[in-house]
Amino acid sequence: MSKKTLVEVKNLSVHFPVHGGVFSKRVASVKAVDGISFQIERKQIVGMVGESGCGKTTVGRAMINILRHVAPEVEIMGNIEYHFDDNIVDFAQLRPREMRQYRSRVQMIFQDPYASLNPRMTVAQIISEPLQLHTNMSRKEQTERVGWLLDKVGLQPEQARRYPHEFSGGQRQRVGIARALATNPDLIICDEPVSALDVSIQAQVINLMMDLQDEFDVSYLFIAHDLSVVEHISDKIAVMYLGDMAEYGDAQEVYHHPKHPYSKALLSAVPLPDPTRKNRERIVLKGDVPTPLNKPSGCAFRTRCPIAIASCAESKPVFEEQGKNHFVACPVVKS
Numbered sequence: 001m002s003k004k005t006l007v008e009v010k011n012l013s014v015h016f017p018v019h020g021g022v023f024s025k026r027v028a029s030v031k032a033v034d035g036i037s038f039q040i041e042r043k044q045i046v047g048m049v050g051e052s053g054c055g056k057t058t059v060g061r062a063m064i065n066i067l068r069h070v071a072p073e074v075e076i077m078g079n080i081e082y083h084f085d086d087n088i089v090d091f092a093q094l095r096p097r098e099m100r101q102y103r104s105r106v107q108m109i110f111q112d113p114y115a116s117l118n119p120r121m122t123v124a125q126i127i128s129e130p131l132q133l134h135t136n137m138s139r140k141e142q143t144e145r146v147g148w149l150l151d152k153v154g155l156q157p158e159q160a161r162r163y164p165h166e167f168s169g170g171q172r173q174r175v176g177i178a179r180a181l182a183t184n185p186d187l188i189i190c191d192e193p194v195s196a197l198d199v200s201i202q203a204q205v206i207n208l209m210m211d212l213q214d215e216f217d218v219s220y221l222f223i224a225h226d227l228s229v230v231e232h233i234s235d236k237i238a239v240m241y242l243g244d245m246a247e248y249g250d251a252q253e254v255y256h257h258p259k260h261p262y263s264k265a266l267l268s269a270v271p272l273p274d275p276t277r278k279n280r281e282r283i284v285l286k287g288d289v290p291t292p293l294n295k296p297s298g299c300a301f302r303t304r305c306p307i308a309i310a311s312c313a314e315s316k317p318v319f320e321e322q323g324k325n326h327f328v329a330c331p332v333v334k335s
Protein backbone atom coordinates (compact mmCIF):
# COMPACT_ATOMS: atom_id res chain seq x y z
CA MET A 1 0.00 0.00 0.00
CA SER A 2 1.45 3.37 -0.98
CA LYS A 3 0.55 6.94 -0.07
CA LYS A 4 -1.14 7.21 -3.44
CA THR A 5 -3.54 4.35 -2.74
CA LEU A 6 -7.17 5.40 -3.17
CA VAL A 7 -8.99 2.11 -2.75
CA GLU A 8 -8.04 -1.47 -2.00
CA VAL A 9 -10.50 -4.20 -2.93
CA LYS A 10 -9.67 -7.25 -0.86
CA ASN A 11 -11.15 -10.66 -1.53
CA LEU A 12 -14.51 -9.18 -2.58
CA SER A 13 -17.38 -11.60 -3.16
CA VAL A 14 -20.93 -10.65 -4.12
CA HIS A 15 -23.59 -13.34 -4.07
CA PHE A 16 -27.22 -12.80 -5.09
CA PRO A 17 -29.60 -15.28 -3.45
CA VAL A 18 -32.00 -17.13 -5.75
CA HIS A 19 -35.38 -18.12 -4.33
CA GLY A 20 -37.67 -20.88 -5.52
CA GLY A 21 -40.44 -23.30 -4.56
CA VAL A 22 -43.81 -22.57 -2.98
CA PHE A 23 -42.29 -20.98 0.11
CA SER A 24 -39.85 -18.94 -1.93
CA LYS A 25 -36.94 -20.46 -0.04
CA ARG A 26 -33.39 -19.67 -0.93
CA VAL A 27 -32.32 -22.41 -3.32
CA ALA A 28 -29.00 -21.17 -4.68
CA SER A 29 -26.70 -18.16 -5.08
CA VAL A 30 -25.46 -16.35 -8.13
CA LYS A 31 -21.75 -15.90 -7.48
CA ALA A 32 -21.51 -12.68 -9.47
CA VAL A 33 -18.15 -11.78 -7.93
CA ASP A 34 -16.12 -14.53 -6.32
CA GLY A 35 -13.18 -13.29 -4.25
CA ILE A 36 -11.36 -10.65 -6.27
CA SER A 37 -8.57 -8.33 -5.16
CA PHE A 38 -7.06 -5.27 -6.81
CA GLN A 39 -6.35 -1.65 -6.04
CA ILE A 40 -6.70 1.78 -7.61
CA GLU A 41 -4.32 4.64 -6.91
CA ARG A 42 -5.13 8.32 -6.93
CA LYS A 43 -5.38 9.84 -10.43
CA GLN A 44 -5.17 6.37 -11.94
CA ILE A 45 -7.33 4.77 -14.63
CA VAL A 46 -8.03 1.08 -14.24
CA GLY A 47 -9.68 -0.54 -17.25
CA MET A 48 -11.84 -3.58 -16.48
CA VAL A 49 -12.79 -5.97 -19.27
CA GLY A 50 -14.55 -9.30 -19.67
CA GLU A 51 -17.51 -10.92 -21.37
CA SER A 52 -21.12 -10.11 -20.58
CA GLY A 53 -22.21 -11.39 -17.17
CA CYS A 54 -18.68 -11.75 -15.72
CA GLY A 55 -19.46 -9.32 -12.89
CA LYS A 56 -18.06 -5.96 -14.03
CA THR A 57 -21.14 -3.87 -13.20
CA THR A 58 -21.51 -5.70 -9.90
CA VAL A 59 -17.93 -4.78 -8.93
CA GLY A 60 -18.66 -1.14 -9.86
CA ARG A 61 -21.89 -1.08 -7.88
CA ALA A 62 -20.16 -2.62 -4.87
CA MET A 63 -17.43 0.02 -5.04
CA ILE A 64 -19.96 2.85 -4.97
CA ASN A 65 -21.96 0.92 -2.36
CA ILE A 66 -25.34 0.90 -4.12
CA LEU A 67 -25.78 -2.87 -4.35
CA ARG A 68 -27.98 -3.06 -1.25
CA HIS A 69 -30.39 -0.59 -2.87
CA VAL A 70 -30.54 -2.65 -6.06
CA ALA A 71 -30.81 -6.04 -4.31
CA PRO A 72 -31.53 -5.78 -0.56
CA GLU A 73 -30.69 -9.44 0.13
CA VAL A 74 -27.31 -9.37 -1.55
CA GLU A 75 -24.37 -10.84 0.37
CA ILE A 76 -21.21 -8.78 0.23
CA MET A 77 -18.03 -10.29 1.65
CA GLY A 78 -14.49 -8.98 1.80
CA ASN A 79 -13.36 -5.36 2.00
CA ILE A 80 -13.50 -2.22 -0.15
CA GLU A 81 -11.14 0.07 1.73
CA TYR A 82 -11.01 3.72 0.65
CA HIS A 83 -8.17 5.86 1.91
CA PHE A 84 -9.92 9.16 2.53
CA ASP A 85 -7.86 11.88 4.17
CA ASP A 86 -6.31 10.09 7.16
CA ASN A 87 -9.03 7.46 7.49
CA ILE A 88 -9.63 4.07 5.96
CA VAL A 89 -13.33 3.55 5.27
CA ASP A 90 -14.60 0.09 4.30
CA PHE A 91 -17.60 0.50 1.98
CA ALA A 92 -18.30 -3.25 2.14
CA GLN A 93 -19.23 -2.85 5.82
CA LEU A 94 -20.95 0.56 5.82
CA ARG A 95 -24.66 0.90 6.49
CA PRO A 96 -26.65 3.28 4.24
CA ARG A 97 -26.81 5.97 6.92
CA GLU A 98 -23.05 5.87 7.56
CA MET A 99 -22.50 6.00 3.82
CA ARG A 100 -24.14 9.42 3.46
CA GLN A 101 -21.02 11.44 4.27
CA TYR A 102 -18.99 9.57 1.64
CA ARG A 103 -21.55 9.52 -1.20
CA SER A 104 -20.06 12.54 -2.93
CA ARG A 105 -16.61 10.95 -3.11
CA VAL A 106 -17.41 8.10 -5.49
CA GLN A 107 -19.69 8.63 -8.49
CA MET A 108 -20.86 6.55 -11.43
CA ILE A 109 -21.44 7.14 -15.14
CA PHE A 110 -23.81 4.62 -16.67
CA GLN A 111 -23.86 2.79 -19.95
CA ASP A 112 -27.17 4.11 -21.15
CA PRO A 113 -27.37 7.90 -21.17
CA TYR A 114 -31.05 7.62 -22.18
CA ALA A 115 -32.11 5.64 -19.12
CA SER A 116 -29.80 7.17 -16.54
CA LEU A 117 -31.07 10.78 -16.67
CA ASN A 118 -34.47 11.58 -15.19
CA PRO A 119 -36.58 12.75 -18.17
CA ARG A 120 -38.69 15.05 -15.96
CA MET A 121 -35.73 17.03 -14.64
CA THR A 122 -33.93 19.83 -16.44
CA VAL A 123 -30.21 19.51 -16.99
CA ALA A 124 -29.68 22.15 -14.29
CA GLN A 125 -31.69 20.07 -11.80
CA ILE A 126 -29.87 16.87 -12.78
CA ILE A 127 -26.41 18.34 -12.31
CA SER A 128 -27.23 20.34 -9.18
CA GLU A 129 -28.88 17.39 -7.40
CA PRO A 130 -25.59 16.05 -5.96
CA LEU A 131 -24.63 19.62 -5.01
CA GLN A 132 -27.87 20.02 -3.05
CA LEU A 133 -27.42 16.67 -1.33
CA HIS A 134 -23.74 16.82 -0.50
CA THR A 135 -22.63 20.46 -0.27
CA ASN A 136 -23.69 23.66 1.49
CA MET A 137 -23.67 25.69 -1.72
CA SER A 138 -26.26 28.43 -2.08
CA ARG A 139 -28.63 28.33 -5.06
CA LYS A 140 -26.60 30.99 -6.79
CA GLU A 141 -23.37 29.06 -6.28
CA GLN A 142 -25.04 25.90 -7.57
CA THR A 143 -26.24 27.69 -10.72
CA GLU A 144 -22.76 29.03 -11.32
CA ARG A 145 -21.21 25.60 -10.81
CA VAL A 146 -23.73 24.00 -13.22
CA GLY A 147 -22.85 26.56 -15.92
CA TRP A 148 -19.14 26.03 -15.31
CA LEU A 149 -19.50 22.23 -15.49
CA LEU A 150 -21.54 22.41 -18.71
CA ASP A 151 -18.80 24.47 -20.25
CA LYS A 152 -16.20 21.92 -19.07
CA VAL A 153 -18.06 19.06 -20.81
CA GLY A 154 -18.45 21.02 -24.04
CA LEU A 155 -22.09 22.14 -23.68
CA GLN A 156 -23.52 25.65 -23.48
CA PRO A 157 -24.44 26.99 -20.03
CA GLU A 158 -27.72 28.17 -21.62
CA GLN A 159 -28.64 24.53 -22.25
CA ALA A 160 -29.15 24.08 -18.49
CA ARG A 161 -32.87 24.80 -18.84
CA ARG A 162 -33.42 22.02 -21.36
CA TYR A 163 -34.63 18.45 -20.74
CA PRO A 164 -32.66 15.26 -21.56
CA HIS A 165 -34.86 14.38 -24.58
CA GLU A 166 -33.70 17.57 -26.29
CA PHE A 167 -30.13 16.22 -26.47
CA SER A 168 -28.36 13.60 -28.57
CA GLY A 169 -26.90 10.47 -26.95
CA GLY A 170 -23.41 11.94 -26.85
CA GLN A 171 -24.66 15.20 -25.31
CA ARG A 172 -26.62 13.27 -22.69
CA GLN A 173 -23.52 11.37 -21.73
CA ARG A 174 -21.77 14.75 -21.36
CA VAL A 175 -24.53 15.73 -18.92
CA GLY A 176 -23.93 12.46 -17.03
CA ILE A 177 -20.22 13.26 -16.88
CA ALA A 178 -20.95 16.80 -15.57
CA ARG A 179 -23.19 15.34 -12.86
CA ALA A 180 -20.56 12.80 -11.87
CA LEU A 181 -17.89 15.51 -11.60
CA ALA A 182 -20.10 18.03 -9.77
CA THR A 183 -18.87 17.19 -6.27
CA ASN A 184 -15.20 16.73 -7.21
CA PRO A 185 -15.18 12.99 -6.50
CA ASP A 186 -12.06 10.90 -5.84
CA LEU A 187 -13.26 8.04 -8.06
CA ILE A 188 -15.75 7.68 -10.92
CA ILE A 189 -17.00 4.24 -11.91
CA CYS A 190 -17.46 4.51 -15.69
CA ASP A 191 -19.68 1.56 -16.66
CA GLU A 192 -19.27 1.16 -20.43
CA PRO A 193 -19.87 4.89 -20.86
CA VAL A 194 -19.56 4.93 -24.65
CA SER A 195 -20.84 1.53 -25.75
CA ALA A 196 -24.40 2.81 -26.36
CA LEU A 197 -23.15 5.75 -28.45
CA ASP A 198 -22.55 6.00 -32.18
CA VAL A 199 -19.06 4.82 -33.07
CA SER A 200 -18.42 8.23 -34.64
CA ILE A 201 -18.75 10.04 -31.32
CA GLN A 202 -17.27 7.44 -28.97
CA ALA A 203 -13.74 8.81 -29.42
CA GLN A 204 -14.90 12.39 -28.72
CA VAL A 205 -16.49 11.37 -25.43
CA ILE A 206 -13.49 9.27 -24.39
CA ASN A 207 -11.11 12.13 -25.20
CA LEU A 208 -13.25 14.48 -23.14
CA MET A 209 -13.20 12.03 -20.23
CA MET A 210 -9.41 11.80 -20.43
CA ASP A 211 -9.01 15.59 -20.40
CA LEU A 212 -11.35 15.89 -17.43
CA GLN A 213 -9.60 13.09 -15.54
CA ASP A 214 -6.41 15.09 -15.82
CA GLU A 215 -8.00 18.38 -14.89
CA PHE A 216 -10.03 17.06 -11.95
CA ASP A 217 -7.31 14.65 -10.68
CA VAL A 218 -9.93 11.95 -10.40
CA SER A 219 -9.44 8.17 -10.71
CA TYR A 220 -11.56 6.06 -13.05
CA LEU A 221 -12.60 2.45 -12.97
CA PHE A 222 -13.35 2.22 -16.68
CA ILE A 223 -15.48 -0.81 -17.53
CA ALA A 224 -15.54 -1.96 -21.17
CA HIS A 225 -16.15 -5.01 -23.30
CA ASP A 226 -13.46 -4.04 -25.68
CA LEU A 227 -9.80 -4.33 -24.72
CA SER A 228 -8.75 -2.02 -27.54
CA VAL A 229 -10.66 0.85 -25.86
CA VAL A 230 -9.03 0.44 -22.47
CA GLU A 231 -5.51 -0.15 -23.73
CA HIS A 232 -5.08 3.45 -24.81
CA ILE A 233 -6.55 5.11 -21.76
CA SER A 234 -5.69 2.84 -18.83
CA ASP A 235 -2.76 2.69 -16.46
CA LYS A 236 -3.81 -0.78 -15.33
CA ILE A 237 -5.97 -3.46 -16.89
CA ALA A 238 -8.10 -5.96 -14.97
CA VAL A 239 -9.45 -8.97 -16.86
CA MET A 240 -12.52 -10.64 -15.34
CA TYR A 241 -13.92 -14.10 -16.08
CA LEU A 242 -17.08 -15.46 -14.44
CA GLY A 243 -16.75 -13.47 -11.23
CA ASP A 244 -13.00 -14.08 -10.92
CA MET A 245 -10.10 -11.87 -11.78
CA ALA A 246 -7.95 -13.68 -14.34
CA GLU A 247 -5.22 -11.05 -14.72
CA TYR A 248 -4.30 -7.59 -13.43
CA GLY A 249 -1.30 -5.47 -14.25
CA ASP A 250 0.18 -2.47 -16.05
CA ALA A 251 -1.86 -1.81 -19.18
CA GLN A 252 0.99 -2.15 -21.66
CA GLU A 253 2.24 -5.30 -20.00
CA VAL A 254 -1.16 -7.01 -20.01
CA TYR A 255 -1.89 -5.81 -23.53
CA HIS A 256 1.42 -6.81 -25.09
CA HIS A 257 2.40 -9.72 -22.85
CA PRO A 258 -0.81 -11.31 -21.56
CA LYS A 259 -0.18 -14.42 -19.49
CA HIS A 260 -3.61 -15.85 -18.69
CA PRO A 261 -5.10 -17.99 -21.50
CA TYR A 262 -8.39 -16.05 -21.27
CA SER A 263 -6.66 -12.66 -21.67
CA LYS A 264 -4.73 -14.09 -24.62
CA ALA A 265 -7.99 -15.17 -26.26
CA LEU A 266 -9.65 -11.79 -25.60
CA LEU A 267 -6.67 -9.95 -27.06
CA SER A 268 -6.47 -12.17 -30.09
CA ALA A 269 -10.05 -11.16 -30.91
CA VAL A 270 -9.34 -7.42 -30.92
CA PRO A 271 -10.29 -6.49 -34.48
CA LEU A 272 -8.24 -3.31 -34.88
CA PRO A 273 -5.38 -3.41 -37.35
CA ASP A 274 -2.25 -3.07 -35.25
CA PRO A 275 1.15 -3.75 -36.81
CA THR A 276 2.62 -4.84 -33.48
CA ARG A 277 0.13 -7.71 -33.31
CA LYS A 278 0.31 -8.85 -36.92
CA ASN A 279 1.47 -12.30 -36.02
CA ARG A 280 -0.81 -12.88 -33.11
CA GLU A 281 -2.86 -15.96 -33.77
CA ARG A 282 -6.61 -15.70 -33.33
CA ILE A 283 -7.68 -17.94 -30.44
CA VAL A 284 -11.32 -18.97 -30.69
CA LEU A 285 -12.73 -20.16 -27.39
CA LYS A 286 -15.04 -23.12 -27.51
CA GLY A 287 -18.38 -23.14 -25.72
CA ASP A 288 -20.28 -20.48 -23.83
CA VAL A 289 -19.48 -18.87 -20.50
CA PRO A 290 -20.95 -21.20 -17.82
CA THR A 291 -23.60 -19.75 -15.51
CA PRO A 292 -22.41 -18.21 -12.24
CA LEU A 293 -25.16 -20.31 -10.58
CA ASN A 294 -23.14 -23.40 -11.30
CA LYS A 295 -19.49 -22.52 -11.67
CA PRO A 296 -17.07 -25.26 -12.70
CA SER A 297 -14.94 -26.62 -9.85
CA GLY A 298 -11.33 -25.47 -9.60
CA CYS A 299 -10.51 -22.91 -12.29
CA ALA A 300 -13.78 -21.47 -13.64
CA PHE A 301 -12.17 -21.08 -17.07
CA ARG A 302 -11.21 -24.74 -17.42
CA THR A 303 -14.25 -25.71 -19.55
CA ARG A 304 -13.02 -23.38 -22.31
CA CYS A 305 -9.32 -23.22 -21.65
CA PRO A 306 -7.15 -24.47 -24.53
CA ILE A 307 -4.32 -25.52 -22.18
CA ALA A 308 -6.31 -26.97 -19.26
CA ILE A 309 -4.85 -30.00 -17.48
CA ALA A 310 -6.49 -32.45 -15.06
CA SER A 311 -5.38 -30.60 -11.92
CA CYS A 312 -7.24 -27.43 -13.07
CA ALA A 313 -10.46 -29.04 -11.82
CA GLU A 314 -9.13 -29.54 -8.31
CA SER A 315 -8.60 -26.16 -6.72
CA LYS A 316 -9.21 -22.53 -7.54
CA PRO A 317 -6.00 -20.99 -8.90
CA VAL A 318 -4.22 -18.58 -6.57
CA PHE A 319 -4.14 -15.01 -7.92
CA GLU A 320 -0.43 -14.37 -7.61
CA GLU A 321 2.29 -12.03 -8.81
CA GLN A 322 3.99 -13.59 -11.84
CA GLY A 323 5.99 -10.52 -12.90
CA LYS A 324 6.44 -7.04 -11.48
CA ASN A 325 2.95 -5.77 -10.54
CA HIS A 326 1.52 -8.43 -12.84
CA PHE A 327 -0.98 -10.76 -11.16
CA VAL A 328 -2.30 -13.89 -12.83
CA ALA A 329 -4.68 -16.65 -11.71
CA CYS A 330 -3.12 -19.62 -13.51
CA PRO A 331 -0.40 -21.87 -12.10
CA VAL A 332 -0.02 -23.63 -15.46
CA VAL A 333 1.37 -20.62 -17.32
CA LYS A 334 3.73 -19.97 -14.43
CA SER A 335 5.36 -23.38 -14.58
Ligand SMILES: Nc1ncnc2c1ncn2[C@@H]1O[C@H](COP(=O)(O)OP(=O)(O)OP(=O)(O)O)[C@@H](O)[C@H]1O
Pocket (backbone or CB within 6 Å): 016, 030, 031, 032, 050, 051, 052, 053, 054, 055, 056, 057, 058, 059, 070, 071, 292
Ligand atom coordinates in the same frame (compact mmCIF):
# COMPACT_ATOMS: atom_id res chain seq x y z
N1 LIG B 1 -29.63 -7.72 -8.88
C1 LIG B 1 -29.26 -8.93 -9.29
N2 LIG B 1 -29.91 -10.05 -8.88
C2 LIG B 1 -29.52 -11.28 -9.27
N3 LIG B 1 -28.49 -11.52 -10.10
C3 LIG B 1 -27.81 -10.45 -10.56
C4 LIG B 1 -28.15 -9.11 -10.19
N4 LIG B 1 -27.28 -8.24 -10.81
C5 LIG B 1 -26.45 -9.02 -11.53
N5 LIG B 1 -26.76 -10.34 -11.39
C6 LIG B 1 -26.05 -11.47 -12.01
O1 LIG B 1 -24.68 -11.36 -11.68
C7 LIG B 1 -23.87 -11.73 -12.78
C8 LIG B 1 -22.94 -10.58 -13.13
O2 LIG B 1 -23.70 -9.51 -13.69
P1 LIG B 1 -23.07 -8.11 -14.09
O3 LIG B 1 -24.20 -7.26 -14.55
O4 LIG B 1 -22.24 -7.62 -12.98
O5 LIG B 1 -22.14 -8.51 -15.33
P2 LIG B 1 -21.41 -7.57 -16.38
O6 LIG B 1 -20.01 -8.09 -16.50
O7 LIG B 1 -21.58 -6.14 -16.01
O8 LIG B 1 -22.20 -7.88 -17.74
P3 LIG B 1 -22.48 -6.92 -19.01
O9 LIG B 1 -21.17 -6.88 -19.76
O10 LIG B 1 -23.54 -7.64 -19.76
O11 LIG B 1 -22.91 -5.58 -18.50
C9 LIG B 1 -24.83 -12.11 -13.92
O12 LIG B 1 -25.00 -13.51 -13.90
C10 LIG B 1 -26.12 -11.42 -13.53
O13 LIG B 1 -27.23 -12.13 -14.02
Ligand code: SF4
Pocket (backbone or CB within 6 Å): 260, 261, 262, 299, 300, 301, 302, 303, 305, 306, 307, 308, 309, 312, 317, 329, 330, 331, 332, 333
Ligand atom coordinates in the same frame (compact mmCIF):
# COMPACT_ATOMS: atom_id res chain seq x y z
S1 SF4 C 1 -5.67 -22.87 -14.25
FE1 SF4 C 1 -5.88 -24.40 -15.89
S2 SF4 C 1 -7.92 -24.04 -16.75
FE2 SF4 C 1 -7.39 -22.25 -15.55
S3 SF4 C 1 -6.50 -20.83 -17.01
FE3 SF4 C 1 -4.80 -21.97 -16.12
S4 SF4 C 1 -4.50 -23.73 -17.49
FE4 SF4 C 1 -6.50 -22.86 -17.99
Ligand SMILES: [Mg+2]
Pocket (backbone or CB within 6 Å): 056, 057, 058, 191
Ligand atom coordinates in the same frame (compact mmCIF):
# COMPACT_ATOMS: atom_id res chain seq x y z
MG1 LIG D 1 -22.41 -4.52 -16.99
